[in-house]
Amino acid sequence: MFAKYGTKPKAEVYDSGMLNNIAYLVNRGYVQKPVHMQFVLGVLGALSASIENLCTHRREVRSIL
Numbered sequence: 546m547f548a549k550y551g552t553k554p555k556a557e558v559y560d561s562g563m564l565n566n567i568a569y570l571v572n573r574g575y576v577q578k579p580v581h582m583q584f585v586l587g588v589l590g591a592l593s594a595s596i597e598n599l600c601t602h603r604r605e606v607r608s609i610l
Contacts (some may be wrong), residue, residue, distance in 0.1 A: 548577060555581045559591040561605055568609045580610060 547554055554576060556567050570576040584602050587594030592602075 547575075553577070553581060555583060557583050557585050558602060559585050559588075561592075561602065564602070564605050564609050571610060578610065582606070 556563070556576075558564060558567070567576065567580055567582070571578060571580060584599060585591050586598055592598040
């Protein structure tokens, strides 16, 4: 649907499990690469805001996608 209208979604990632959801959408063809993501850290319901968590997200994105 996004491609039909020339739009691209932005994914807000609160934890590592959400990266698997994004990979699922990419694999099914619902979302095209490159995927625009925003890592949300340090708020209720998300991972704490630390360099380690940011680096972990980055590493997982490169591995999964």
